[in-house]
């Protein structure tokens with residue numbers, strides 16, 4: 001397996017995984033099914049050369065009670081786990097909440113913040129999302145910062161809206177403490193839970209804008225922008241290089257589909273010959 005340019009010996013610039021593939025299980029699976037899923041993903045990850053080499057960064061965000069076991073199972077296979085949400089304080093009289101400090105103690109390495117469902121159902125706004133982003137940094141968790149426009153419009157409108165959401169979160173977080181690496185998940189809200197993702201051209205154009213903006217921000221050299229919203233097998237191969245990977249939901253519920261996506265991501269990096277790919281699995 002050849003290494004991409006930024007990971008070859010002597011290469012200059014940040015050493016960062018060349019692809020990022022994340023899965024949020026939302027509240028779809030109960031305890032036992034989540035465990036079973038993590039075991040299957042771990043088996044796939046353990047056998048996958050690009051995950052083992054670190055060229056693909058793979059994480060799963062399970063329902064919170066499963067986090068300690070998920071982190072242990074995935075951690076043995078070169079993958080990782082995290083939380084779908086955290087509170088903005090680390091401890092105190094906040095009934096029912098879970099802080100980033102506890103998530104880190106449980107083995108979590110990522111904290112999703114600002115998902116469209118949190119914004120819409122739980123009324124989270126830019127202020128709250130900024131505070132949660134700060135809590136993630138403070139506790140050594142990589143925030144998976146979700147941004148996305150409400151309705152389908154032009155690329156320019158989407159870039160403007162999402163850039164504002166990124167800036168709102170990062171500016172507030174940086175006013176509270178040092179920033180660190182961030183994974184920005186660009187998820188157009190109209191494409192979440194839909195039959196199909198946004199078009200590859202649209203995704204590529206919006207993320208090119210967001211990635212260029214992210215590069216201008218202090219402390220974000222290693223940060224990446226990935227796409228979510230009905231993503232599944234067959235998509236990543238059609239996306240431009242600025243799109244660092246995928247944030248998957250329903251169409252990764254079948255571990256075989258996730259395996260196909262990992263293969264496609266590796267193929268896109270030139271790490272796997274197309275002829276070695278198995279047939280693309282159907283959408284779960």
Ligand SMILES: O=C[C@H](O)COP(=O)(O)O
Pocket residue numbers: 024187191192193194228229230231247248249250251
């Ligand atoms: O967190 C994941 C995203 O919201 C995408 O979910 P979906 O692929 O089921 O639309």
